[in-house]
């Protein structure tokens with residue numbers, strides 16, 4: 001390395017450095033922040049670094065005016081920050097999935113354009129003025145709402161994670177996909193705006209025999225799931241906005257069901273109908289799919305809650321350590337369908353020693369939590385793991401513990417501890433050691 005990294009002591013500025021600094025001051029272009037960065041926490045102010053000693057084009061010419069992008073898009077230099085799919089996973093993109101680039105994101109909120117997509121019959125395009133939500137079945141009054149009708153109910157705002165029950169499903173029997181985007185990217189966390197499902201159900205008047213609700217989508221898959229009335233009356237939202245703007249077409253525009261903490265499949269997109277009944281409907285998505293085949297051949301059904309889980313997003317296979325030894329920031333995400341995350345532990349030696357990570361940012365129930373662990377990397381190989389504990393005291397299990405409890409046949413509901421191997425060169429690989 002020619003310049004000292006952040007983990008190494010900053011060298012005293014040499015005379016030549018001071019000289020170039022003085023000439024910079026003369027031109028009147030020196031940013032105060034650059035000096036502070038160079039002397040305090042950054043690399044030593046190096047002579048002859050044209051990135052700081054030369055005036056760049058962006059410093060010389062004015063840029064585009066306002067309205068160059070009426071709907072703003074990310075910097076052209078962030079073009080690699082995209083959803084990605086795995087081509088061999090599904091036969092056709094209309095019934096497929098892509099993945100959130102977790103290793104490229106900060107904080108707890110997923111930008112709308114990066115929320116993973118899971119469709120069973122493609123992205124349905126709905127004209128909002130023609131969209132209707134119907135409530136029928138065991139109710140006093142069968143009702144139909146337009147979007148305008150719905151927006152006259154009191155609104156609520158909540159940040160919630162959505163995790164597909166199949167997230168990490170490919171990893172049940174061993175490590176397989178080399179990237180946190182692919183092993184854990186079927187999760188996103190969004191601030192939803194909508195109306196309480198309870199308010200709509202109260203308006204219809206649920207009969208005392210009405211103990212189950214069937215939610216149905218307006219897409220060609222007519223996705224349908226049974227939801228127990230206690231959950232429907234508790235915290236479910238009929239949402240029309242995400243992160244402050246209308247739902248994206250991929251996420252169910254103009255209306256989707258939000259079922260906090262429960263598996264993503266129940267969050268019906270393009271929501272068109274709510275039927276009230278006295279028993280579950282046993283639809284395809286709650287029998288053939290989204291059930292857990294146990295070791296004895298029995299399929300466990302209705303495992304709705306997404307249990308406590310975490311993963312280190314950086315470093316990870318798509319985000320290796322490139323700065324060499326010294327000061328290193330480890331970052332990750334934790335979440336639980338049971339509420340908030342109480343603690344996250346991090347190990348850099350494959351679970352022998354654990355350190356309490358620092359949770360930073362809002363700690364909201366059933367939302368993603370961001371954690372950090374800062375350490376000095378000595379350049380030796382590491383086995384990185386994270387283990388979350390939720391507010392009910394549930395501890396994220398190892399994959400061996402999961403397989404002992406549930407056998408080898410499962411796909412869904414894998415909340416096991418993930419291990420990343422870091423080599424001396426900083427390259428990261430998906431491995432399994434426990």
Ligand SMILES: Nc1nc2c(c(=O)[nH]1)N[C@H]1C(S)=C(S)[C@@H](COP(=O)(O)O)O[C@H]1N2
Nearest residue numbers: 116117118119120164217223264265268269
């Ligand atoms: N109408 C409808 N709703 C749906 C689906 C669908 O294909 N059609 N897919 C479900 C599944 S399996 C998941 S994991 C989530 C994915 O939500 P997202 O695409 O917003 O990430 O939507 C659920 N709701």
Ligand SMILES: [Mo]
Nearest residue numbers: 164165264265
């Ligand atoms: Mo899903």
